[in-house]
Each structure stands twice: as C-alpha cells, then as structure tokens.
Amino acid sequence: MAPSPVRPRGRGGYWLFLIPSFVLFTVVIVVPFVMNVATSFTRWSGVGTPTWIGLDNYTKLFKDERFWTSFEHNAALIVAMAVVPTVIGLVLSAALFDYIGKKFGSRTASALRAAYYLPQVLPVAVAGVVWNWMLHPSYGAVNAIFGTKVNWLGDPDLALATVMAIMVWFQLGYPVVIFMAGLQRADPALHEAAEIDGASWWRRFWHITIPQIRPEIFVVLLTCTIAALKVFGPIFVLTRGGPGNATMVPSYFSYLNFFEKANVGYGSAIATVLALIIVVVTFLFLRVQERDS
Amino acid sequence: MSAERPVRAPGRWAVLAALALLAVVMLSPFLIVTLNAFKSPAEYSSGGPLSLPKGLYLDGIIDFWNRVDFGEKLWNSLLISGAVAIGAVVLSVLNAYALGIGRVRGRLWILVLFLVANTLPQESLVYPLYYLSKQVGLYDSKLAVILIFTVIQAAFGTYLLSSVLGQFPREILEAASIDGAGKWRALSRIVVPISRPTLSVLLIFFFIWTWNEFFLPLIFLISNDNQTVPVALGVLQGEKMMDATMSSASALLGIVPAVAFFLIFQRTLTRGVTVGAIK
Numbered sequence: 367m368a369p370s371p372v373r374p375r376g377r378g379g380y381w382l383f384l385i386p387s388f389v390l391f392t393v394v395i396v397v398p399f400v401m402n403v404a405t406s407f408t409r410w411s412g413v414g415t416p417t418w419i420g421l422d423n424y425t426k427l428f429k430d431e432r433f434w435t436s437f438e439h440n441a442a443l444i445v446a447m448a449v450v451p452t453v454i455g456l457v458l459s460a461a462l463f464d465y466i467g468k469k470f471g472s473r474t475a476s477a478l479r480a481a482y483y484l485p486q487v488l489p490v491a492v493a494g495v496v497w498n499w500m501l502h503p504s505y506g507a508v509n510a511i512f513g514t515k516v517n518w519l520g521d522p523d524l525a526l527a528t529v530m531a532i533m534v535w536f537q538l539g540y541p542v543v544i545f546m547a548g549l550q551r552a553d554p555a556l557h558e559a560a561e562i563d564g565a566s567w568w569r570r571f572w573h574i575t576i577p578q579i580r581p582e583i584f585v586v587l588l589t590c591t592i593a594a595l596k597v598f599g600p601i602f603v604l605t606r607g608g609p610g611n612a613t614m615v616p617s618y619f620s621y622l623n624f625f626e627k628a629n630v631g632y633g634s635a636i637a638t639v640l641a642l643i644i645v646v647v648t649f650l651f652l653r654v655q656e657r658d659s
Numbered sequence: 660m661s662a663e664r665p666v667r668a669p670g671r672w673a674v675l676a677a678l679a680l681l682a683v684v685m686l687s688p689f690l691i692v693t694l695n696a697f698k699s700p701a702e703y704s705s706g707g708p709l710s711l712p713k714g715l716y717l718d719g720i721i722d723f724w725n726r727v728d729f730g731e732k733l734w735n736s737l738l739i740s741g742a743v744a745i746g747a748v749v750l751s752v753l754n755a756y757a758l759g760i761g762r763v764r765g766r767l768w769i770l771v772l773f774l775v776a777n778t779l780p781q782e783s784l785v786y787p788l789y790y791l792s793k794q795v796g797l798y799d800s801k802l803a804v805i806l807i808f809t810v811i812q813a814a815f816g817t818y819l820l821s822s823v824l825g826q827f828p829r830e831i832l833e834a835a836s837i838d839g840a841g842k843w844r845a846l847s848r849i850v851v852p853i854s855r856p857t858l859s860v861l862l863i864f865f866f867i868w869t870w871n872e873f874f875l876p877l878i879f880l881i882s883n884d885n886q887t888v889p890v891a892l893g894v895l896q897g898e899k900m901m902d903a904t905m906s907s908a909s910a911l912l913g914i915v916p917a918v919a920f921f922l923i924f925q926r927t928l929t930r931g932v933t934v935g936a937i938k
Contacts (some may be wrong), residue, residue: 380761
C-alpha cells in the first residue's frame, strides 16, 4: 500500500486507537482459534495433558460416516435456508413491489412484508421452542389442523424435512425485505419501457428485476449460506441431531464431542474443518461478486 | 400484448389472496401460541389447540414466570445485550477512526482480519474460551459472555464503520486540526456526533443480535441465575413439568420481547436492515 502523498501534520499515532481491540482480539479470537487448531492434533479429554497424535483426528474424521452425514445435512440446510428463501423471496418481493404496491397501494405491500418478516425477529432458539410445541406428537397444533398423528421431529425419515420446512419459515422474510429495498433503488424507467414494449411480467422479472438486484442476491445467498453452515440453535432445541443421526450437523457434532463425549481433540478437528469451509465459501463468494461487478 | 392492458380484476385479487394466505401461514404459529397461552390445561385437553379460549386464563403464564424467575432472565438478557451493544459500538468507533480516518498502515489487512473473525464459527473458539475462562475464574459469569460478544460484534462493526468513516468529510477534520483540536477531541466532538445515526443503527443491531444468541450463552451460562431468555427457554422445553399450555406460555414469553423490540426499533431497523445484510 503506497503511503498517501499528502500527510497533514498530526496524522500519525492513529494506531493507538487500535490498542484496546488488539488486546481483546488476541485474547478472545486469535489465541482461542490457534489453541483450537493445536488441540485438533491431540487426544484430550479436557483435563490433564493433551497427547500429540498428529493428523490422526483428521484421518479418523474423513472415515467417519457421521461426519459426512452431518455435512450432507448442512447441504440440505443450505437449500432450506439460502436457496429456497432466495427463490421464493425474489418472486414475493417482485410481486409485492410492482404488483401489489401498484395495484393495492404501498400500505398493503408493507403489511404483507411485515408479516413475512416477523419470524425473523425471533431468537432462533425461541423459534425452535414454538415449533417444538406446534409439532408435538400428542398435543401439537399441526397434527390437530391436519387431523394426522405424525411424529414430525421424531420420525427419522421426516425429521430433516421438518427442520428444513421450519427454517424456510424462519428465513423467508429476510430476502423479501432486502430485495424490496434493492428494488426501491432500481431505476423504474427500464421496467416501464419494457412494459410499453409488451414484455410479460415474467419476462420483465427475469430480464430486468433480477439483474438489477444482483448485489442483494449475492449478499443474501452468502449470509444465509454461512448461517446454514453454522446452524446450531434450531438443531439443539428441535432434535439434538436425532433421531439417530437424522439431523446431525457439524456444529452440533463438534458440541457433542466437546461437552458430552469429552473428545476435545476430535471436536476441535471438526470445528477447524467447519471454520475452513466457511472462510473458503466467504472468499469464493466475494471473488465471484468482485468479478461480477 | 392486449391481455395485459384491460384490468383483469379476478387475476389481481387472486394474486392478493395468494399472498395474504401466505401471510396467514407465516403468522399462524404466533397466533396459535398466543391463543393457547391463555387457556387452562382442562380447556386445552377438551378443546384442543385450535379452539378459542373461553376467558383470559393467566395462571399458565404466571406459573411459568415464577417457576423460572423469568424477570431475572429478562434482566440478564437486557444487561448482557446492553453492555455488549455499548462496548462493541465504542470498540468499533475506535477501530474505524484509526482505519477509516487515520488510514493507518496495513489497514486493508486489518480489515480482512476483522472480516475473517466475524465469519469464524463460534465452535472453533468455544472450547479454548471455555477452558481459559475456567482458568481465570470467569466461567459461568455474565462478564465472560459480555467480553466475548463485545469483540465478536465489534469485528462486524469495525468492518462496516470503517467504510462509512472513510467517506467522512475531510475539510471538517482539517479545520478542527487547524483550530488545535487533538485526535481525541476530533473523535469525541466531531466524528461521533456527526456519525450518530449510523452508530445508533449499530447499537440496536448489536443489542438484538446479542439478545438472540444461543450457542455461547448456552455453554457459558450454566447456572440458573445467569441464564438469558433464549437459553432458559431452549433448555427448559421438553421438561416434565411443561404441559401443553405451559409450553405455549413459555413460547409466548420468548416471542413478546423480540416482537416488542421489532416494533420499538422498526424505523431504525428498516433503515438499517440493508446495513445488517452485510453480516
């Protein structure tokens, strides 16, 4: 980085302002992260001295079926938390913005937007408490509504799909709000010209609306994908990874190893791999976005 | 296209009806939880989850409130989230002042570091943090959670605020420096007051994000009198004492503060929600 040519008097010394953060960051993030990576090369129960075992945790990890299953579930949750909400969110925000907003007034549009957004304001653990209650096999409201007797979260064939559905409910409002804000920024002239030219609503949606809010789509996909990779609260509250391993995810898998099985070294290896994946995904997204703009 | 021009009244009402139906589906869990939180267990077992309550039965909510000392949980959440919000804004301002206005050397790398810190999963920090906090006697204390989240939120705040302060009008600062104002004075008398709107958005976001956190508070706040609202509710559900109506009462008590914050801060939030999108 070239030093800026003009340096007015008294410009130096700003780094002093970074000292508090430097200290706190070292203690809260840098040291723990390095310790975690170091621990991943050891066998350790959390007490006593860790035994150095080199890459054993990682070789074991790559052969561990639970580990791979947990990442498959992560992929499913990326679909439920990033892909599906983005796709539905695009259609909804476009419909609200240039159909409902124009034909029924912007008040109707914002009321509907607020309704879609409301689940997003809940702490995700509270959302889990709500759905646990709604889906309770004996007294839950969902079975009462549909007249069924299904154990939504307790049936290994259904549990993951149920969690996915809950996460779609939880996430949907976020893309709707972001995309509507993006549409407000977009230039309406293009749309009007296309409408005069006789382009159908779908054509305009595909060729005008979507390209205009590309940056917002990127941001939503990135943040939701990261959230899906990190997901812990809903799994803890709804299923604890079960039944069996039906909803096991890496974050919960590492938690189990840390705090219930006292396999701290193994847990650290899982957490390190997860961190690596998230950082790589973030940089890939930012790369693509940079190239795009 | 001629079909487009004439107003197709049934068509537009159908679109509205579909969107309204979706809104009902999205809101139904809130409605059903509220409905059942005000029923007596007997009413629930006879009428099921979808009947309207016959009166306002408050015992379920009061019972749950007293059993878990919900007031204390609210206070813990308020204290932790409030302290984190203030601390993280202060740290973010200090960092962003050095990076955005001071343009210290290597600022790009420092920013990348903050960005990485912000995206790291808490799982990759949790065990060492747990271990270290036990060593220094901060385990199971609100202070440990406050410190950790102050740093995590400040990582995001720094990232955001640095680019905002990077566009701070230079002339004002130069004028102040000619008048003999030092860096501290320029920060406290000029930069902070002028950036107040952005800072208040950050403050609210940090507060709500910390309120909603679950993973680290679950691990660090194990004793009852330290727990936050989400942790208490998440841990308690499924317990034997929780019958159907009390469970819905507990869910309602989790929903109410979150919705209240949303309503109180709505204006600031809708202005800032695109800001939050970068997180």
